[in-house]
Amino acid sequence: MGVIDLFCNTSSLCLDRPKLSPSCCSLRRSRMTFMTPPAASAATPVKEDDQQECGSSLSGDSFIRPHLRKLAPYQPILPFEVLSTRLGRKPEDIVKLDANENPYGPPPEVFEALGSMRFPYIYPDPESRRLRAALAEDSGLESDYILAGCGADELIDLIMRCVLEPGDKIVDCPPTFTMYEFDAGVNAAVVIKVPRKSDFSLDVKRIVEVVEQEKPKCIFLTSPNNPDGSIIDDEALLQILNLPILVVLDEAYIEFSGLKSRMRWVKKFENLIVLRTFSKRAGIFFYLSKS
Numbered sequence: 001m002g003v004i005d006l007f008c009n010t011s012s013l014c015l016d017r018p019k020l021s022p023s024c025c026s027l028r029r030s031r032m033t034f035m036t037p038p039a040a041s042a043a044t045p046v047k048e049d050d051q052q053e054c055g056s057s058l059s060g061d062s063f064i065r066p067h068l069r070k071l072a073p074y075q076p077i078l079p080f081e082v083l084s085t086r087l088g089r090k091p092e093d094i095v096k097l098d099a100n101e102n103p104y105g106p107p108p109e110v111f112e113a114l115g116s117m118r119f120p121y122i123y124p125d126p127e128s129r130r131l132r133a134a135l136a137e138d139s140g141l142e143s144d145y146i147l148a149g150c151g152a153d154e155l156i157d158l159i160m161r162c163v164l165e166p167g168d169k170i171v172d173c174p175p176t177f178t179m180y181e182f183d184a185g186v187n188a189a190v191v192i193k194v195p196r197k198s199d200f201s202l203d204v205k206r207i208v209e210v211v212e213q214e215k216p217k218c219i220f221l222t223s224p225n226n227p228d229g230s231i232i233d234d235e236a237l238l239q240i241l242n243l244p245i246l247v248v249l250d251e252a253y254i255e256f257s258g259l260k261s262r263m264r265w266v267k268k269f270e271n272l273i274v275l276r277t278f279s280k281r282a283g284i285f286f287y288l289s290k291s
Helices: 048-056 080-087 108-115 129-139 152-163 179-186 204-214 234-241 263-267
Strands: 002-007 025-028 031-036 146-149 169-172 190-193 218-222 246-250 272-277 286-290
Touching: 129 146, 146 152, 152 179, 152 218, 152 246, 152 272, 169 179, 169 204, 179 190, 204 234, 218 234, 234 246, 263 272
Parallel strands: 169 190, 169 218, 218 246, 246 272
Antiparallel strands: 002 031, 025 031, 146 286, 272 286
C-alpha cells in the first residue's frame, strides 16, 4: 500500500484536494492521508498512534554500522586540562610521558610564524603546496611524492579507506602502535597478528607465510618501533617489499635513531608508503610521503 502525506495549514500553500471517496481518504486536523488500496480489497486507514509507535522503536545505535557497535573503544590519552584538574596541579607543572610527545613544544619561530599568518580567516590550500615544497627541500624528495595530513591517525585511516574493502586483511606486528589495529577495525578489516620475536625484531619468515596463505592487502611496520625502539634493517625490509603487499613504514621516531629516512625509497618501490611526523622532533604536525 502506497501512502502520501500532505500537511496543510492556513498560512501555507497546499495542493488542490481531489474529489475522493471516504474509503480512500481520511482528514484529521488539516492532515490529509492518501492511500492506494490493493486491487481486490478495501483501504485500511493509517492510525497516527501506529506511526508514533514505529518511530519510537528506533534508537540512535540502530543507525550505526553493526561492526562499529561491536568495536572496543580506543583509550585516548588525557589532555593537560583533565590531568590538571585530577592532580590539582598547574599544567605547566606536569610533564606528560604517556604519548611520546615533545615536552618542550615547537621552536619559537613556529609561534612567530603562526602570529604573522596572512589570511588566517580563509580556508588553507587543500593541496598544501608551500608546505610540500618546504618538505621537499628538507627531505630531498620531490613534492609530487608528498601528501600532507592532519595527524598520523588521519593518514593511517585514509590509507585504509583507499585500499581496504570490508573483510580485507592487514598484517600487524605487535607490540607496536595500537592505532593500526584500531583503524583496521573501524574500516571493517581483519587484522592478522604476527608477533615480534623476543628481541622485538620482525618475524620475517612468518610474515612471508602469512602473505602467501592469507593474501592480506597491506602491512604496517614501525621503525624505530613504538614502544621498544627496535630498527628494521634493510635486508628484512627489502624481503617484505618484494612480497605482493602494500608496505606502510611508520618513521615517527626516525630523528632519534641516527639513521637516514627511507622516504626516497618510494621512488623505487610502488608498494611503499612512508609516514613521517613533526610531532616528535618539533612538536607540531604530521605529513606523509607516498609513492
